[in-house]
Amino acid sequence: MDRYTPLRARTITLVGLMGVGKSSVGRRLANALELPFKDADVEIEAAAGRSIPEIFASLGEPAFREGERRVITRLLEDPPHVLATGGGAFITPETRALIKERSISVWLKADLEVLVRRVGRKDNRPLITGKDPLEVLTDLAAVRYPIYAEADVTVETGDTAHHVTVDQVIQALTTYLQGQNP
Numbered sequence: 338m339d340r341y342t343p344l345r346a347r348t349i350t351l352v353g354l355m356g357v358g359k360s361s362v363g364r365r366l367a368n369a370l371e372l373p374f375k376d377a378d379v380e381i382e383a384a385a386g387r388s389i390p391e392i393f394a395s396l397g398e399p400a401f402r403e404g405e406r407r408v409i410t411r412l413l414e415d416p417p418h419v420l421a422t423g424g425g426a427f428i429t430p431e432t433r434a435l436i437k438e439r440s441i442s443v444w445l446k447a448d449l450e451v452l453v454r455r456v457g458r459k460d461n462r463p464l465i466t467g468k469d470p471l472e473v474l475t476d477l478a479a480v481r482y483p484i485y486a487e488a489d490v491t492v493e494t495g496d497t498a499h500h501v502t503v504d505q506v507i508q509a510l511t512t513y514l515q516g517q518n519p
Contacts, residue, residue: 341370343514344507348413348440350420352427352488354477356455357445358502359421362494365503367419375415377422381408389423398425406432413439424477428484437487441513443506444488449474451496489513 349366351359360376367374378389381404385392392401405426412420413435420440427433427442436442453470485491490509494502 340511341507344370344510345372345417348415348417348420349506349510350413350422350436350440350442351445352422352436352442352485353424353445353447354452354474354481354485355424356452356474357424357447358455358494358499359445362445362499362502362506363419363421365499366506369503369507370419373416373418375412375418375420377405377409377412377420377426380412381405381423384408402429402432405429406435410435424481427488428481433484433487437489441490441510442488443510444485444491445494445502445506446482446485446491447494447496449478 349370349372351363351366353359360378363376364374366372381392381401382388384407385404387395389401392404402425405423406429409420409422409426409432412418422436427436427444449471452474456470456474490506490513492502492505492509494505
């Protein structure tokens with residue numbers, strides 16, 4: 338048994354706004370913990386046979402969220418892994434309840450200016466297409482931050498290298514689990 342064994346007992350689900358690094362940090366976290374990595378957005382696209390922007394455009398956000406809930410439900414039935422979710426997944430009450438019941442939830446949180454810089458480099462974010470990213474992220478933060486705060490663990494990531502964030506997540510998870518089993 339090594340120091341990471343307790344961290345491998347349950348799935349670790351990463352939540353937070355777009356651009357915070359759930360996928361990139363998640364891959365590195367999974368590697369550090371020697372766990373499989375799963376990206377809910379990739380799994381949703383595979384299940385639907387089309388991209389998330391295409392799903393949003395043709396079916397709308399409510400249909401996307403329902404498909405997202407089904408995919409996350411399936412993924413949370415798998416053995417422990419690191420799961421990166423889309424920014425809105427944890428906002429849906431049913432999905433949030435599943436994540437909280439079947440995994441340890443980690444809110445990755447960064448300054449909005451950092452997120453704007455990151456999301457501005459890509460055009461695959463349906464919620465900001467053709468809009469001011471800072472305005473959209475500010476509005477999303479106002480609605481979502483109180484809900485993200487329900488996560489088991491919060492890690493303020495700042496504008497640091499991914500390996501630093503991974504170390505912060507591992508430390509926060511270790512502290513959280515020690516509090517669960519004093």
